[in-house]
Amino acid sequence: MNTSIPGIRLAARTERLTGSVIDSSTALLASQTHDIVRFAMGAPNADLIPSADFARHFTASPEGMYDYGATEGLPELVKEVHEYLLREGVPSDPERLLITTGGMQGLDIAFKMLIDPGDAVIVEAPTYTNGIGTASSYQARIIEAPMDENGMIVEDLPDIVAAAGQTPKAIYTIPNFQNPSGTTLSESRRRMLLELAEQWDAVIIDDDPYGALRFEGKHVPGFAQLSPGNPRVIQVRTFSKVLAPGLRVGWLDLDPALRQLAINAKQAMDTCTNMPMQHVIAGYLREGSLDDHLAGLRTVYRERKIAMRHELSARFGDDVQTTDPEGGFFIWLTLKGRYAEVDTEELFPAALRHGVAYIPGPAFTHSGTFRHALRVCFATSTPERIAEGVERLGAALDEQAGLVSAGAGSQAGAK
Numbered sequence: 001m002n003t004s005i006p007g008i009r010l011a012a013r014t015e016r017l018t019g020s021v022i023d024s025s026t027a028l029l030a031s032q033t034h035d036i037v038r039f040a041m042g043a044p045n046a047d048l049i050p051s052a053d054f055a056r057h058f059t060a061s062p063e064g065m066y067d068y069g070a071t072e073g074l075p076e077l078v079k080e081v082h083e084y085l086l087r088e089g090v091p092s093d094p095e096r097l098l099i100t101t102g103g104m105q106g107l108d109i110a111f112k113m114l115i116d117p118g119d120a121v122i123v124e125a126p127t128y129t130n131g132i133g134t135a136s137s138y139q140a141r142i143i144e145a146p147m148d149e150n151g152m153i154v155e156d157l158p159d160i161v162a163a164a165g166q167t168p169k170a171i172y173t174i175p176n177f178q179n180p181s182g183t184t185l186s187e188s189r190r191r192m193l194l195e196l197a198e199q200w201d202a203v204i205i206d207d208d209p210y211g212a213l214r215f216e217g218k219h220v221p222g223f224a225q226l227s228p229g230n231p232r233v234i235q236v237r238t239f240s241k242v243l244a245p246g247l248r249v250g251w252l253d254l255d256p257a258l259r260q261l262a263i264n265a266k267q268a269m270d271t272c273t274n275m276p277m278q279h280v281i282a283g284y285l286r287e288g289s290l291d292d293h294l295a296g297l298r299t300v301y302r303e304r305k306i307a308m309r310h311e312l313s314a315r316f317g318d319d320v321q322t323t324d325p326e327g328g329f330f331i332w333l334t335l336k337g338r339y340a341e342v343d344t345e346e347l348f349p350a351a352l353r354h355g356v357a358y359i360p361g362p363a364f365t366h367s368g369t370f371r372h373a374l375r376v377c378f379a380t381s382t383p384e385r386i387a388e389g390v391e392r393l394g395a396a397l398d399e400q401a402g403l404v405s406a407g408a409g410s411q412a413g414a415k
């Protein structure tokens, strides 16, 4: 990336400030004037956000709501998060928790504490764009690990590390309903990863925004359950996917000694997380609303996942291979057969013209691979909208694959 700006001597690290295709799609979509089915952002739709409850807690305006707060987080919120973790059977302690500005700040703090320029970080391929982006911003050497239907192929890691000639300092994983593949790391691989981290003197950055959204299958114990109190595990969590992304509130759960360092890091960034939003969430959790809300989300997301897979199968048959997530937001599509040669970055403008948005596969890798794959989010749209969106995606794919002439059946400007 060329970051030279005449007259400004930039830091070397700006070479690695790559930006996020996912985040940029928010502005791109906001600027569109025609109707678009939104399969792009990993966000709950407005109808699933308890905004009336939030408004009530906001207007209650508790004392100190507009003050600076403790960097550790609002004590009432830390207490509520701790109680939630206990209900979920996750061993923790308030001394391990640090409230952050979303999951992204948790990732940033984790990489900031661990990575010097050139240090190796193992990431899943594909993985969350901003995870790679954050590691890269600290000039990490990114080492990609392949995945299958049980998540990262941990068995391959020793060979991959040997070939790279460098042991990793951090392993970045999204263990549940991974973004973007929707797959879940098996228990045996989690155990293996804990052993490898020990062997390599490395830290596991366990980024799990979707774990509470399991709507099918059996719970797989988390790293903190398999190895309670292990200082090699940094848990990055967020309310973005279970409450609302615009709140920008999440938390880190990490060894108390590391937490003090994380607090120092946060103090050099933003002093404390947004106080009104911490009060709103603390009030919401105190009322005991979260567990019922999560149960409702699981029902709706299961219905939407089934609808999405049904529509994809009906429209594309064997020309598209899909994953089958047991929770979370995402299905990963691999183009096959008649669509095998379609490049999903090149497809994107046609899809947008037809009125549907998704994220192209290469956005999820450091190496720019997965050109014939894409991510769709089923969480944002009703089953009716999902049907409409898949139909529009089909029209764009047919056009791009040369199966129909450009413009035939296009929805451009229709709505």
Ligand SMILES: Cc1ncc(COP(=O)(O)O)c(C=O)c1O
Residues within 6 Å of the ligand: 042, 101, 102, 103, 104, 105, 128, 174, 179, 207, 208, 209, 238, 239, 240, 245, 248, 249, 250
């Ligand atoms: C795997 C993963 N980690 C972290 C985040 C960022 O969370 P937040 O929006 O709370 O910063 C996301 C959001 O898409 C995500 O999918």
